[in-house]
Amino acid sequence: MEIIPNLLFPTLVWTTLFDDREAFNARLLEQARALRIRNPTGVANTNIKGWQSPNNLQDMAEFSEINLRILQVCQRIAESQNFKPNLTLQSQAWVNISPPGASNQVHFHPNCHFSGVYYVSLDAPECGSIFFRDPRVASRMMTYPVDKATEFTASELRMRPEEGRMYVFPGWLEHGVEENLSSRDRVSISFNVLAIPQVSSSK
Numbered sequence: 001m002e003i004i005p006n007l008l009f010p011t012l013v014w015t016t017l018f019d020d021r022e023a024f025n026a027r028l029l030e031q032a033r034a035l036r037i038r039n040p041t042g043v044a045n046t047n048i049k050g051w052q053s054p055n056n057l058q059d060m061a062e063f064s065e066i067n068l069r070i071l072q073v074c075q076r077i078a079e080s081q082n083f084k085p086n087l088t089l090q091s092q093a094w095v096n097i098s099p100p101g102a103s104n105q106v107h108f109h110p111n112c113h114f115s116g117v118y119y120v121s122l123d124a125p126e127c128g129s130i131f132f133r134d135p136r137v138a139s140r141m142m143t144y145p146v147d148k149a150t151e152f153t154a155s156e157l158r159m160r161p162e163e164g165r166m167y168v169f170p171g172w173l174e175h176g177v178e179e180n181l182s183s184r185d186r187v188s189i190s191f192n193v194l195a196i197p198q199v200s201s202s203k
């Protein structure tokens with residue numbers, strides 16, 4: 001007797017690793033640190049003990065390359081999910097610098113189709129993992145008596161950050177980042193992407 005599991009309503013987290021990550025990250029790290037020097041206060045959001053920039057990297061020339069890659073990756077993902085062709089992707093991005101002891105509390109990103117993070121610099125695995133909460137809220141009504149959680153029975157799943165890897169997920173997926181237990185800053189760039197109908201200039 002063959003029992004076949006069928007995947008309904010899967011939650012996808014896409015990742016991609018950039019080939020030129022070493023040189024690319026060296027430039028980004030320098031720019032991220034320069035940004036913090038210009039605005040040492042940053043903004044308070046979900047970061048605990050960390051520094052976060054305003055979410056306007058998309059307007060800054062020195063971050064044009066990462067902005068372009070965010071849009072390219074999300075465009076590919078949108079196409080894979082049959083998004084309409086006449087859409088424009090708009091992004092917002094910001095820098096996170098999380099020193100030892102810093103973490104990000106659980107949150108989600110409203111009003112966007114995709115959210116994600118790109119890891120610029122970290123000391124894995126002590127720097128802490130990104131974790132995702134089970135979005136199947138009804139599943140919280142009953143836990144499974146298992147020895148070892150699977151992707152089906154888990155209530156939270158972790159992914160280990162990797163320098164040079166971008167993670168993209170639906171904005172509604174609750175997530176957080178564990179405490180940085182390493183002795184180095186964890187530096188990342190987070191983003192939101194919204195697909196909007198193209199505005200025609202002709203009448």
Ligand SMILES: [Fe+2]
Nearest residue numbers: 107109175190
């Ligand atoms: Fe987030």
